[in-house]
Amino acid sequence: xxxxxxxxxxxxxxxxxxxxxxxxxxxxxxxxxxxxxxxxxxxxxxxxxxxxxxxxxxxxxxxxxxxxxxxxxxxxxxxxxxxxxxxxxxxxxxxxxxxxxxxxxxxxxxxxxxxxxxxxxxxxxxxxxxxxxxxxxxxxx
Amino acid sequence: xxxxxxxxxxxxxxxxxxxxxxxxxxxxxxxxxxxxxxxxxxxxxxxxxxxxxxxxxxxxxxxxxxxxxxxxxxxxxxxxxxxxxxxxxxxxxxxxxxxxxxxxxxxxxxxxxxxxxxxxxxxxxxxxxxxxxxxxxxxxxxxxxxxxxxxxxxxxxxxxxxxxxxxxxxxxxxxxxxxxxxxxxxxxxxxxxxxxxxxxxxxxxxxxxxxxxxxxxxxxxxxxxxxxxxxxxxxxxxxxxxxxxxxxxxxxxxxxxxxxxxxxxxxxxxxxxxxxxxxxxxxxxxxxxxxxxxxxxxxxxxxxxxxxxxxxxxxxxxxxxxxxxxxxxxxxxxxxxxxxxxxxxxxxxxxxxxxxxxxxxxxxxxxxxxxxxxxxxxxxxxxxxxxxxxxxxxxxxxxxxxxxxxxxxxxxxxxxxxxxxxxxxxxxxxxxxxxxxxxxxxxxxxxxxxxxxxxxxxxxxxxxxxxxxxxxxxxxxxxxxxxxxxxxxxxxxxxxxxxxxxxxxxxxxxxxxxxxxxxxxxxxxxxxxxxxxxxxxxxxxxxxxxxxxxxxxxxxxxxxxxxxxxxxxxxxxxxxxxxxxxxxxxxxxxxxxxxxxxxxxxxxxxxxxxxxxxxxx
Numbered sequence: 001x002x003x004x005x006x007x008x009x010x011x012x013x014x015x016x017x018x019x020x021x022x023x024x025x026x027x028x029x030x031x032x033x034x035x036x037x038x039x040x041x042x043x044x045x046x047x048x049x050x051x052x053x054x055x056x057x058x059x060x061x062x063x064x065x066x067x068x069x070x071x072x073x074x075x076x077x078x079x080x081x082x083x084x085x086x087x088x089x090x091x092x093x094x095x096x097x098x099x100x101x102x103x104x105x106x107x108x109x110x111x112x113x114x115x116x117x118x119x120x121x122x123x124x125x126x127x128x129x130x131x132x133x134x135x136x137x138x139x140x141x
Numbered sequence: 142x143x144x145x146x147x148x149x150x151x152x153x154x155x156x157x158x159x160x161x162x163x164x165x166x167x168x169x170x171x172x173x174x175x176x177x178x179x180x181x182x183x184x185x186x187x188x189x190x191x192x193x194x195x196x197x198x199x200x201x202x203x204x205x206x207x208x209x210x211x212x213x214x215x216x217x218x219x220x221x222x223x224x225x226x227x228x229x230x231x232x233x234x235x236x237x238x239x240x241x242x243x244x245x246x247x248x249x250x251x252x253x254x255x256x257x258x259x260x261x262x263x264x265x266x267x268x269x270x271x272x273x274x275x276x277x278x279x280x281x282x283x284x285x286x287x288x289x290x291x292x293x294x295x296x297x298x299x300x301x302x303x304x305x306x307x308x309x310x311x312x313x314x315x316x317x318x319x320x321x322x323x324x325x326x327x328x329x330x331x332x333x334x335x336x337x338x339x340x341x342x343x344x345x346x347x348x349x350x351x352x353x354x355x356x357x358x359x360x361x362x363x364x365x366x367x368x369x370x371x372x373x374x375x376x377x378x379x380x381x382x383x384x385x386x387x388x389x390x391x392x393x394x395x396x397x398x399x400x401x402x403x404x405x406x407x408x409x410x411x412x413x414x415x416x417x418x419x420x421x422x423x424x425x426x427x428x429x430x431x432x433x434x435x436x437x438x439x440x441x442x443x444x445x446x447x448x449x450x451x452x453x454x455x456x457x458x459x460x461x462x463x464x465x466x467x468x469x470x471x472x473x474x475x476x477x478x479x480x481x482x483x484x485x486x487x488x489x490x491x492x493x494x495x496x497x498x499x500x501x502x503x504x505x506x507x508x509x510x511x512x513x514x515x516x517x518x519x520x521x522x523x524x525x526x527x528x529x530x531x532x533x534x535x536x537x538x539x540x541x542x543x544x545x546x547x548x549x550x551x552x553x554x555x556x557x558x559x560x561x562x563x564x565x566x567x568x569x570x571x572x573x574x575x576x577x578x579x580x581x582x583x584x585x586x587x588x589x590x591x592x593x594x595x596x597x598x599x600x601x602x603x604x605x606x607x608x609x610x611x612x613x614x615x616x617x618x619x620x621x622x623x624x625x626x627x628x629x630x631x632x633x634x635x636x637x638x639x640x641x642x643x644x645x646x647x648x649x650x651x652x653x654x655x656x657x658x659x660x661x662x663x664x665x666x667x668x669x670x671x672x673x674x675x676x677x678x679x680x681x682x683x684x685x686x687x688x689x690x691x692x693x694x695x696x697x698x699x700x701x702x703x704x705x706x707x708x709x710x711x712x713x714x715x716x717x718x719x720x721x722x723x724x725x726x727x728x729x730x731x732x733x734x735x736x737x738x739x740x741x742x743x744x745x746x747x748x749x750x751x752x753x754x755x756x757x758x
Contacts, residue, residue, distance in 0.1 A: 023158065023159045024160040025162070026161075026162055035626075121161070125159070126159045127159075129159070130156050
C-alpha cells in the first residue's frame with residue numbers, strides 16, 4: 001500500500017498527510033477508539049474538488065476500503081464523521097458525504113474525523129484498511 | 142487552454158496502520174467531572190496530575206466543548222474531580238480511586254484543535270489562608286515565636302513559619318484533605334519497585350547541590366529584661382536607760398510626730414506604720430539612795446493631785462519601723478547557640494551561617510511603675526513592719542527573697558516577651574535550623590517511571606531495586622500520566638534521599654533552651670539597724686556630728702537640782718539641734734548598674750542516611 005497522501009493535517013492546509021495513521025491498540029480493546037482529524041481541500045482558491053462522474057451533482061465522499069475483505073481487520077472497524085462528537089453516532093464502515101463540491105481556499109477545507117477500533121483482538125500489524133475519496137478530480141473553478 | 146485534472150481515488154488516501162499489542166489483564170479509564178457534571182466522554186489526549194511536597198497539586202486535561210458558544214471564564218473556579226477506574230476486560234468497573242479534587246484555575250481554548258485545555262489546582266495556599274491560626278496549629282504543629290517570625294504575617298506565611306520548624310511536608314490528598322507527612326522515610330517501604338516494575342525509562346539520580354548544604358549555624362540571642370528589686374531595713378530607736386536614769390538626767394523626750402516625719406522624709410519609703418514605745422506611765426518611783434543615804438524618791442508625770450500628764454501620749458521612748466526602697470536593674474543575657482551536623486561537616490567541611498535575634502522585655506513604663514507602686518503599698522503593709530510574710534504580700538507573685546535579704550521580681554515573666562517567650566524563641570530557632578539542615582541534605586533525588594499504582598501518594602516511602610541503583614526514600618513528587626489515546630497510565634516518581642555524605646550517626650542533642658546564666662551579684666547589708674541617742678548641753682557631751690542618726694537633743698538644765706546636774710552649765714558645752722534623724726544605707730553600683738551575662742551551648746543534629754547505592758553493570 002502506498003503512503004498516505006492528499007489529506008492535510010492542519011486547518012491552514014500547510015501540512016500534507018505523509019504518514020500512515022498510527023492506530024496502536026491493546027488486544028483487549030481497552031484502548032478504545034483511536035481518533036484522527038484531517039482536512040480535505042486545496043489551498044489554491046482557483047481549484048475545486050468534484051466527482052468525476054456527475055460533477056457538481058454527485059457527492060464527494062470519503063469511503064473506507066478494505067484491501068483484504070473477510071480477512072483480518074474489517075471496514076466496520078472504522079467510522080467517519082465531520083466532528084469528533086459525530087464519531088460516536090457514525091455507522092461503522094459507512095461512507096461520509098462531504099458535499100457536491102469542495103472549493104479551494106483555506107476557509108473551504110472540510111474537517112473530517114476518522115475513528116478506528118479493533119474488532120479482532122489479534123496481536124500484530126495490519127495495513128489493509130484505508131480511507132479514500134471517491135472518484136474525484138481537482139480542477140479549476 | 143490545458144486544464145490539469147487530478148483524479149481520485151489517488152486524490153486523497155489515508156492508510157490506517159493498526160498495531161494491536163498485547164493487553165494487560167485489566168483495563169483502565171477515567172471519570173472526570175467539571176462543575177459537578179461528568180465530562181469524561183469529552184476528555185481527550187493526556188491527563189496529567191502532578192503532586193509535590195508542600196505545593197498545590199496541579200491537574201491538566203483537554204476537553205472538547207459541546208458545539209455552540211462558550212465562556213471560558215465561566216469555567217474558572219468550577220470544581221474538578223478525576224477518578225481512576227480499574228476495569229475488567231469486559232469493561233465492568235472493578236474499583237475506582239480518586240486522584241484529584243480541585244478547581245479550574247485557567248482554561249485555554251485552542252481554536253485550531255477546538256479543544257479547551259484546563260489547568261486545575263487544589264489550591265493549597267488558599268486552603269491554608271482560609272484557616273485560623275488555631276486551625277493551622279492543629280494541622281502543622283511545630284513551633285512559632287514572635288521574636289523569630291513576623292507576628293503580623295498572613296495565615297499562609299504563618300503556616301510556612303510553623304512548617305519551617307517541622308521536618309514535614311504539607312499537602313492536600315486526592316480527596317481534598319489537608320495533610321502533613323514527615324520527611325523521614327519509613328524503615329519499611331510502602332512499595333518496592335524492581336526492574337520488572339520500572340518502565341522503559343532510565344533511572345535518574347541527582348545529588349544535592351553542595352553549595353546549598355548547611356551544616357553549621359551560629360545563633361546569637363539577646364534577652365534584655367528589667368530586674369525589679371526591693372531592699373528594706375528595720376530601723377529601731379530606743380532610749381537606752383531606765384526611768385530613774387532619765388529622771389536623774391532628763392532631756393526632752395521625742396515627739397512621736399517628730400519620728401514619723403523623720404521616717405517619712407528619709408528618702409526611702411516608710412513601709413507600714415511606726416511602732417512606738419510609749420513613755421513610762423506617771424508614777425512615784427524610788428531611785429535608790431541620795432547623797433546622804435536618804436531615799437531618792439521621784440515623781441514622774443504626775444501633778445500635785447496625782448493626775449498623769451495628758452501630754453505623755455505624744456511622746457515615746459522608742460520607735461521601730463521599716464524603710465523600703467525599690468529600683469530597677471537592666472539585665473542582658475546573651476545566648477550563643479551553635480547548631481552543627483557533625484557527619485556532614487566531616488564529609489563536606491563546615492558550611493555555616495550566622496544569625497542574631499533579640500527579645501526585649503525591658504520597659505521604662507514597667508520600671509517607673511515598679512518604683513511608684515511602693516507608695517501605694519503602705520496600707521497593705523500596715524502592722525507588718527518587720528514581717529517577711531507581710532512584705533511578700535505587697536509584692537507581685539513570683540517575687541523571691543534573695544540570700545542577702547533583697548527581694549527580687551524578674552520582670553521577664555510576660556507571656557509575649559518574657560523569659561518563657563525567650564526560651565520558646567530558642568526552641569523555635571533550634572528546630573528551624575535543624576529543619577534547614579535536614580532539608581538541604583535530602584535534596585538528593587532518584588527519579589524513575591512506573592506503571593500507575595493507585596496507592597502512590599506523597600506520604601509513601603518507596604524502594605527501588607535495580608541492577609544499577611538501589612534507593613529508598615520518601616516520595617517527594619509524583620506525576621500521574623493518563624494517555625487516553627495510547628492507553629498508557631504511569632507515574633513519574635521522585636524520591637527524596639537524605640544523605641550526610643559520611644557514614645555513621647551522631648547522638649542528636651535535646652533541643653532545650655540554654656539555662657539562664659548567673660547574673661546577680663549580691664551585696665550584703667544589715668537587715669536591721671539601731672539609731673542612737675545623742676544629748677548635748679554638758680561639757681562631757683562630744684561635739685555635734687552631722688552624720689549622727691537617731692535622736693539628737695540636749696540635757697535639761699534645772700538650777701534647783703544641783704545633783705546630778707552640773708553646778709553651772711558650762712557655757713562652752715555643746716548644744717545640739719533638737720532633731721530626729723533617719724538616715725538610709727546606700728544601694729551600691731553593683732546592685733544598680735546594668736549587667737550582662739552569657740551562656741553558650743552546642744547542639745548536634747543527626748542527618749538521616751537513606752539507602753542509595755549505585756553500581757556499574
